[in-house]
Amino acid sequence: MTTWSDITVAPGTLVKGVWRGGVYRIERLLGEGANGRVYLVRKGNTPYALKMGFDPLDHQMEVNALLSLSRQSASWRRFFRESDDAELDGRRIPFFVMKYIDGVNIREFLKRKGSMDWIYVIGHNLLSRLAELHKHGWIYADMKLENILVYGYAGVELIDYCGLTAKGRAVKQFTELYDRGTWNAGDRVAEDSYDLFAFAVLMLAATDQTRKLHSFQHMLPQNRTVDMLLEMARENPHTARLYGWFKQALEGTFVSSQQALALWRKLVLDRNMRGPRDTGIAAPWLKVCFAASIMLCVGTVCYFWLA
């Protein structure tokens, strides 16, 4: 198999499609995973993300997934642009072009915003996206921090479609920490509940400030149980208020992602709005506001008390 991982594609390089002739100017490397490298590129003034695949077969499977989705849904038609081959250093490298998402992973997003309260709306948006995918007969499978970008006011986008698996088939690609099979909580058949489990772990991973989840990674899978995750969900104040939801997702009792989405919305809108404001990871300048709001708050309490 031709592997080109040793080739570096310098900024300014022009990537020209052999078959369709599209030309893209490389701006910088955005990231790399097991399947390929993603570059920020420009065609004229428009930015795109261009992924070069290490393995032509695996790469084409991802392209096929995106092609199917684009046929089924307008939002993926806007996400996926085209696929082609490039000639670089005399080697043929398959690539595809997608929408550039100017975002960061969920953990980073929460850190920058300075409030964990954002997690509920991120979760809502991500669940909606998953439900849409499920509606078209697909399971995302490889749900993890690295494969989801959050931008603007909690907009989310799934960016890596290597794991996309038709419902009823065996999950193609997964990451152990998020995989229910590794947690002794079910098989690897692609169904809504597979993604919902991974989604629950993702929410724990995003809000975990004790590095507990991280420590589980070094534990032999035969010793891992869902109870450990449930305990985490209960101990973490940000997930505890959605404990009922986590229990169902981790135990695989939701019948569909629609049902999971409905419960999430209900719990989040009922409880979240009434809870105390989270400022646990506040940026320094926010602390000032926080201090001010505490004073106001104290003032209010005193007022009532005196009344």
Next chain:
Amino acid sequence: MMKQIILITDGCSNVGVSPVIAAAHAKAEGITVNVIGVIDQGELGLLGAEEIGEIAGAGGGMSRIVKQTELTQTIQMMTRKTVTQTIQQAVNKELQHILGDGGGDLERLPPDKRAQIVHVIDELSETTKLQVALLVDTSASMKPKLAAVREAIRDLLLSLKSRAGSSRLAVFHYPGSIPGEEVEMDSGWTTELAHIPKMFYKINMKGTTPTGPALLRVTQYVAGRGRDDGERAGENAAPPASTLAPYGKDGMLSDYVV
């Protein structure tokens, strides 16, 4: 029916027929042999590494040297890659037939055709019947790694069970616990391994590592048993190149493309 043997070892064989010859026999029977060398901290030793590479070479499979924590992932990856590669090779052959020399090379196909062909490979990879035999070296030095091996077996079975095509696993270890037995079967073809936790406890700690003889015995088992296991008669009589016989004499592409 696609057949694989995955050999898990941490050193060199030292008795009996060469494992490289045994692997060549397996390949002649249409069985792919993959090899994983498991190391602790140190090295496998030059000799061991070389032998592992050669066994895989003769067996038409791949070899990897990994730490025990990577074992589960490596077995997953190897099993999956072997399936897709075997199918890809067979598809390529058919394409060469249709499109002429070099026609089967994925990179040379125009985008639309390529998408179609890969769709077929994907589809067949999921639905092909699959048999995987694990052959585990349980000589003394492997003892601390056996927990990781058990976990990898559990994990592989989970993935196999989730496939659409019927898939079965068999497990062997060597040397056998009875003196003189080069290999012992822990489980014949199965889809359930209730007793994985108890696997490899009664092992022989004698010094020999009869990798070759053990591999030959497992080859016999894998080559022989397919037939009386509900497979179509005559299927195994086909030459190794067409281990994909269930897809018909007209070739596997006929149902999908062209």
